[in-house]
Amino acid sequence: MSGLKICVYAICKNEEAFVDKWMDSMKEADLIVVTDTGSEDDTVEKLKERGAVVYVDVVKPWRFDVARNISLDHVPEDVDICVCTDLDERFDPGWRSRLEEAWLNHKPRNKGAIVKTGRYLYNWSLKEDGTPDIQFYYFKVHERKDFRWKCPVHEFVQYFGSLPLETVYIDGMVLNHYPDPTKSRGSYLPLLELAVKEAPGDERMRYYLGREYMYKGKWQESINTLKEYLLLPNAKWCDERCAAMRWIARSYYRLGNIKEAYQWYFKAIAEVPGMRDPYVEFAKICYEQSDWPMVYYLTLEALKVKEKSRTFVNMGYSWDYTPDDLCAIAAYRLGLFHESLEHAKAALHFAPNHERLKSNLKLIQAVQKE
Template identity: 50%
Template sequence: MKIVVYAICKNEAQFVSRWMKSMSEADQIVVLDTGSTDSTVEQLRALGAQVTVETIRPWRFDVARNRSLELVDPDADICVCTDLDEVFHPGWRNALEAAWVPGTTQATYRYTWSFRPDGGEGVVFWYEKIHARHGYRWVHPVHEVLEWVGPGQPGLKVPAEGIQLDHHPDPEKSRAQYLPLLELAVAETPQDDRSVHYLGREYLFRGRWDDCIHTLKQHLAMPSATWADERAASMRFIAQSYEHKGEPEEALYWYLRAVVQAPHLREPLVELALLLYTQQEWDGVLYFTQKALAIRERPRTYICEARAWGALPYDLRCQAYYHTNRPQLALEAARTALALEPQDERLQGNVKLLEEMCEALR
């Protein structure tokens, strides 16, 4: 099979060498540069990429992605869309070829979107930006996704076990363009529940609490908004906005709704426990963290939060045990939390304090 990597970029010279090495298992690497003023283009070409330079005005991610896809040779079998701040683990091609059975048109694979300061994984989900050369196009000005436009129905979407893609972004890169592009996306397709959800989440990121609440309540009222995981996320974001507004009872109501909406997810349970922690409702903290920790498998969707899968549930249990005079149980929880995030100085201090306390009680 002919496998082609394609990408868009602008001023990403710092990532070129690492990215090209990671993508080298492909038969061809095609890049659309949208106006770099650094050495990105020269470096890419020197390392063997086929680079086209064009300006996209007005800027939209879907237009840029579709133009970059047009640059891929028509005889390609599989297209692999990545960004220059992403890195495949070696062996990805073999894993992809093994998964790509006859009739496949799209593959999913494990994606680590963020990392903790100590290097541990943060947000992890399964991505789906590997697809057949023909029959797909990108849609939406931002948070763009693949849409099938070929004849009939798309073929198989297969999990490519063994493929791991890591995201190592530039922390200084601005996301200022996201909000206007999301507002444009909703204006263009107001019936698209996914775009409405993303817009509400962006308002949360910007601290626009009332806009977040209003938009996500709209999302929940949409007939097409039926995916329980995303509905629960909207409820969590509404709850967070009410917390920021100083309305804990409203926050509690929406967290409880989120738990009921998606009882298979850790995130609503952990965030509810965190709210109860602030209210010193220790029995509630223990109950909901226990329910969260009983969920042992991360979802493969993007609806996940790093802290729900890190030290936080155990840290909350440590605090609850400590405040209910159960230091030995607090120590056990503290040690588990520290094992998950061993570089955290506060967690280190918790273990030391509790060890001293338990020793004094003997």
């Protein structure tokens, strides 16, 4: 053991179905502290039976930041590393040793005392076969002192101390999300509207609000809000700006404004040329428009990007068979049968049991023989 005291802390409500698997995953920690916010099932009893320290604190009106700060307050002061998770999340086994290794071997950029926070791979969604779909690097590992959670929803932990803050990338520490499909996102939109009202200059909350409008099919509200986001002085993070432009493009497309959709996808690509997602999403709408030259060009450009982002969300469809599949179809339509065949084979390599991909490959091979 490293001598580091590690505590997992969480909030929950009515999650008895997740308790056992979550506790099995988190048991590598020295201490597990859970704040229940008003369960009406056996969540509290099951957690206690499994060895968690449980507090009950009802939060009204509901805000995620308030609940998480209450939960953090229950973590003992002598803890070295805090790991915040939810009960529908599970680590791959061996996560503690990966965390300790990265934490202890971190080489500070600053002289003297520092404070550390950790980033690790998060599989927000998984495919049916258990392989990752949507991935990004998560941020819920931090030291015990001088951290507080901020924002009513899409909350994040913020350091407010005086020492230099450094990020530790924890290779091999992987958290997987197994969401409850019965749980509603209904509280997200009003909480995001509240967050923007509380802090109109907060670019992060305005971005999330615009994205939530898109999720709800409120296309014009999404466009307006995300354009406001792009004009904010602190909206400087290229990855997030690129995403905002992608959501604007998608919203215009849903409104039937193809010209604006194309323009905003071009802007998104220009913002972050080294990210696959804008190319692939643009290619997908071009496919629907039978714009084969654009599909072919965009998918080839996407496939030039060989590494996933370590700073933003990676969409699963940008890294599975989709780019090669679209490229194969576009090349076939353009009479580029050799190129079509190569990309059809590459697509099938990702999904060897996919019936449509197998049929496409046979069709292309038949044309090649003529």
